[in-house]
Amino acid sequence: MKSHLLALYNNMEEAGLVLDELNATKLPGFSMKDVVIKSPIEHPELSEKLGKRPVYVQLFTLLGVLFGPITGLTLVASAQASFIYQVRGGRPVVPVPPDMVLTYEFFILSGVLMTVIGCFIGWKLPGNRSPLYNTRVSEDKIGILVKAEESTIPYLNEIFKKHHSLEILGEGVK
Amino acid sequence: MSLNNLIKNWTSFRSRRPYLDQYKNADYKWAMVIDLDACTGCNACTTACYAENNLPVVGKERYEKGHAMHWLRIERYWGEGESVPVDMVPDRGAQFLPMMCQQCEAAPCEVVCPVGATHHSADGLNTQVYNRCVGSRYCSANCPYKVRYFNWWQYADSAWPNPLELQLNPDVSVRSKGVMEKCTFCVQRLRESMDHAKTDGRLVKDGEVTTACAQACPTSAITFGNLANPQSQVAKKWKNQQIALEKDEQKKDENMRGYRIFEEFRTYPSVVYLERVRDLEA
Amino acid sequence: MSHMINHDVPDDNEIQIEKKFVPKDLDIDKDVSWAQINKDVLRSLDRPRPVFWVIFFAALALFSFGVYCEKYQYENGLGVADLNNPQVWGLYIATFIFWIGMGHSGTLLSALLHIIHADWRKPIYRYAEAMTTFSLLTAALFVLIHLGRVWQFYYVVAYPNERWVWPNFSSPLVWDATAIGTYLTSSLLFLYTGMVPDLAICRDNATGARKKLYTFMSLGWQGTDRQWATFRVTYMTLACFLMPLAVSVHSIVSTDFAVSQNPGWHITSFPPYFVAGALYSGCAVIITLFILLRYVFRFEAYMTMPILNKLIKMTFAIAMVWNYLNIIEYSTVWYGANEIAKQQLLDKMTGTYAPVFWGMVFCSTVMPFTLLIKFVRTHLPTLMVVSLILNFGMWLERVQIITPTFGHSQYPWTWTSGWWPSWVQFGIVAGSFGWFTMLFMLYCKIFPTISMYEVKEMVHDQSKMLKAKGVA
Structure with missing residues (x-):
């Protein structure tokens, strides 16, 4: 059973550190492919850290x-x-x-x-709505969405909190 | 199917017209010769044209606005190379030029019509399809002779008050507002006689059919006929004047009177004018 | 003495200052926050200055009058426009070219400046693209209005039918229809694609019926990395398509004239001449709308003076290109061997339409030089007037291309002078301005006129650059 988690950050530097840490940590039932950045503007330097995601x-x-x-x-x-x-x-x-x-x-x-x-x-539009969205993402916050096994979620939550996330949204997370 | 057609007839689709002997094996190529020396400017041809082709008489006011529908107009020119005061008539009078659609072989109007309402028929006529015309007037803009006339108004409502509508020619449609029209070489007459001839299993004989203007001309200044028939009056006159249909510059002897208007634009008109002979000594 | 020397050689601190950017060189204030950008732009959808409604209803009134004139013409025939046999097109085609031309700068500004990464386009490209779209719609109206049988307009469209009758693909008017159709489709898609992230912002902040509209139009955009990456590629590709397309469209419009044999039209340099004229009038309109929107929607923080200055420089450069091509056009006719064309040119300059010709020379050739004066560039009301004069000059230019040629074509018997359009023509032309302004104002009220995400990018890049220079 996979579950989602969205964390909001104030600026790109913080979000970048989170991505670096996610990259470095090996967690069961989680890979970088499951990470999605939601941002108000395009961030090539952040997307780079997600690995190659080709455009067709x-x-x-x-x-x-x-x-x-x-x-x-x-x-x-x-x-x-x-x-x-x-x-x-x-x-x-x-x-x-x-x-x-x-x-x-x-x-x-x-x-x-x-x-x-x-x-x-x-x-994948129209119709495909990725889960967990916060309207502040369209304003000035950077969101990091992860998908992982239920058991891994608390660890991810830890990482997000460590980097001063403003808010964490997700199933069963307070 | 049309793709097949395209591949099969590629060479004919890619050829330019007019080319040498284009009408040699054709049945018909309608053409005209107008002898300006015989023209007296009496306007009988114009009147005949109005009657034959259901042209509306627009009235003075609209004429002044440039809304006249004269397919065949008599143009009046004063003097030639001599300056004449505006309010005086020169000694030798005016020169007249009957001007109608020149039925160009390479007509500038045909290329630009967006809907293809005007195109070239197999017997060498520049046709105008009223039903297809949307009235963009591009043909008129591009016609160097400016012989295309646009229906600015719904003339049918006012031009033939009861019982004048009974005089309308039933063979010719009455055009609605918003379409372009022009001289057709009396295509309704041509069609009729060609159909008759076809029934009899022959070609139309020379003199069997003529246009309304040629028929009405009191001095027989207008000769109309089939250029594809070398025995016809028209073909003989063209040959005598050394004018070739497919040439844009005629190599001819000096005393020849025949010319076509605006040959240098490569429109290849089907109407030859014979220059007026003037005795400048007298 | 040593004291003097000390003054001449600046100390380290002073060097530091000289390296610093002078804030007025920044296109946009570096301290504006992203949230503030959202707030300011979204406010424009909400509470414009009252003058917005004045303009809107004036435009509506003008448009209604135009509709009345068109109805009158539709019922009575084109005779009411006082068009006549040689003068078959009149103001309709002239104004058609004017609107098509206006539609070109939106794309130039947006696509070209996007391709060359000129960031100052970002706050102003959106309304320029909208202007493109609406002026194309207005131009398309004139194609219909000038038709004698407008109810049969669909004959021009290549639709399959049981009679196998097709339009004449050799006709420049069909090229026009194809090119304008392509351009309208492409620029609408370009506008829409570029607007999707902003529509998502609107969606996140709207309520009620507007929320439904924005939700539908934003297609569920969430700003994910994959969406952004796809977006970047798409937008650049579209920009690369639109640049040559814009050039081709007005070249094709010029072939309406260049393909014909009429004196004054049959000129090889017409396509570049038309393209330059199109960009010129479009840039002038962008300046007009810049000043208007800046005032009406209180966009002073985004539509800034440095950006306006760049816009003016571009306009001036294009005006000079246009001038050059204008001179080329007339001198080739003058020194050419075509007697008729030369006569026609003389008639244009000295005949009935001399006021139109010299009016164009004054408005479009002389007036752009006032842009060199700093006062004109910085005093907005004056600049507004100048930009309107430039536009009027470009309209006159189109009139003097069309009308004198009909009045003095190859055939002497048809030479006319003193032709004047009727009130119906003027009414329809005025109505078209109303129609354009009305649509544009409605658009500004419903959709964000400033690209929020790109202004954010701009602020972001600027602060990054300043950081790199060690200023911020």
Whole structure:
């Protein structure tokens, strides 16, 4: 049975020390993978301590920029070639420069859409709510959320308290 | 399916028009010759056009605002190379130029229409599909001749008060407000005669069909016909004047009178004008 | 003597002082706390100065008048606008370009400055992006308004239908529709993605119906490390997409004219000219809105004078680029071999529309030089007036691109002079300003206009930097 614990800290330095200690201590039923930082701004120097957590958004972008122009160009060119073909202004029925312009726009549109979709998937949003949240996290506090076996929770609680946590939230913890 | 179509007809889709002998094997290519020497500026052609094509008479006020719908207009120019005081009529009178849609082979208006309401037909006409037109007026903006006319008002409400609506040509639609229109070379007449000829299993003979303006012209200044038929009057005149449809610069002898307007814009118009001959000594 | 020498050579203490940052160089006060940032920005959603409502209702009134004019035009036909045969576009297309142009600086400011890590963008990019979105919406309105049969506007959209009839993909208007659609979608997503962390802040502080709205829109953002990492990559990627997109959109708008053969339009330098003009007018509007929001929402602590100064420098630089391209445009026509284009240029400068042309020269070429005066840069009411004049000049620029060309195109028989738009056109143009202002003011009231998390980042980075310099 795993349980959650969220501790709030005043500043990054304190939170950093906690993470260092969590990293150093070996506790049963707990690993750094179970640690989540919740912060009002991005903290690359804190996230570093969590180890490598890859982001896959770029793959979606790549997919988008490949898919968009190819389908776009195919659709436009085959639409021009469909039905009774209509000559306009003496230009070729499938003209290159206009199709390039449109392909370019499809390239960007599909790239943007896929990036945003990739981002939502990366966020696991909407819908995925990670447990234990405190509104002060969106203001100016740094939260550290851990997930561990029930038996390990008191030890973690100890570590959090040692570094002057402002508040500790969690199941069965006061 | 359309993808198949695209791959199969790639070369034809990629070719530019007009090219040499484009209409050699075609049945029809409608074209016109206007002899300015014969034109007296009597406006009979304009009147015939109004009657044939259900053009609304807009009235003085709207005419002054530039809302006139004259598909075929007679332009009046004073003098040539000579300066004439504004309020005086020069000795030799005015010069007249009947101006209508030039049915360009490479029409600037066709390229820019966002919905494809205007495009080129197989018999060389610059068509205008009223039902498709959304009225962006881009075609008019891009037409170097400015021969496209926009329905600024719902003319059908006021232009033909009862019982004048009975004079409307049933073969031609009455356009609503917000669409662009222009000279069609009387496409309703062409269509009818082409259909008749097809029923008889032949092509339309020269002189069998003509436009309203050509029919009404008292001096026969306007010649209309099928350029694809080398025996037609029009084709002969084009040939005599040494004008080739697919060229933007005509190499011709000096005493030739034929010219097309704005050839340098590479619009390849289908209307040839014959210059007025003036005796400058007299 | 030794006393004098002592004075010339500064002691250690004085060197220390010289190394120190002068506080006025900071874009934002370093002592402002994160909680204070939340409080100040959230307050803008709550209690603006009364002038907010004055502006809002004035805009609403103007918009209502515009709607009335449009209804009148819809029922009677475009004839009521006094457009005529050569003058087919009039103010509608000119104002369309104006709004499209305005929509460009939001993205420039946000995306470009984000890519090059110019931190001063952070307090001001949000409203600039919102401005982009709303001016694009306004521009899209003009595409519809100028149509003769607006009820058939969907013919321009490439939708599958049983007749297999497609729009004409060779038409610059279809490129326009595609480009504007892409730009609107992308900039909306850019705006929204960048706003999610702030919406979470709003959610945490709101009650009632607003709480529901923010909860829905913030998608359950909790600021976890994974969310932030994904966010950073996404935001940078979007910025990289939006930069070239912004350039392409206004280039495509310029092809509406450059692709045609008309004198005064058929100019190779039109795409960069339009892009520069777009950025120019957009920057001027950003300055206008800067001053407005700063006052209305009491944002003095965030929209600071150093930031405004940087904004003005950028505007001036872009104004000079625009001037240069303007000179290029006219000189190529002047020294070119195209007689008609040259005549048209002369007609533009001396004919009926000479006031429009010289008005543009005064407002957009001469006026930016006043930005060199320190008083103009620091006295906000004056700056507001100057920025409005720059904008008006850019509107005149669009009018003088469109109107004189129709009045003096290739065909002499159609040369006209003295064309003047009717009250319906002016009414619709005014209504569009009302529509834009109304939407923008509503937006400012509902969504945070300053990016809270990025201002926090800014304060954080600044204090880190100061610490590194040994000042704080």
